[in-house]
Amino acid sequence: xxxxxxxxxxxxxxxxxxxxxxxxxxxxxxxxxxxxxxxxxxxxxxxxxxxxxxxxxxxxxxxxxxxxxxxxxxxxxxxxxx
Numbered sequence: 001x002x003x004x005x006x007x008x009x010x011x012x013x014x015x016x017x018x019x020x021x022x023x024x025x026x027x028x029x030x031x032x033x034x035x036x037x038x039x040x041x042x043x044x045x046x047x048x049x050x051x052x053x054x055x056x057x058x059x060x061x062x063x064x065x066x067x068x069x070x071x072x073x074x075x076x077x078x079x080x081x082x
Contacts, residue, residue, distance in 0.1 A: 020071050027064035
């Protein structure tokens with residue numbers, strides 16, 4: 001039963017402001033990590049490794065942008081609660 005309770009609380013956190021901020025923070029850390037990987041790949045002058053690192057970076061940027069848009073949408077819907 002404890003497993004179900006934690007899954008339920010995670011579902012509740014997903015739509016909340018705190019959940020969105022946590023998601024944005026984790027996305028930002030992933031982008032930073034991927035950017036470091038791109039820099040390392042460029043340093044080795046390996047085009048395939050660089051392309052792979054850039055391709056891994058693009059979905060992370062998109063994810064962060066989507067979470068940011070959700071946060072902004074919540075702020076516009078209810079400006080006094082933020």
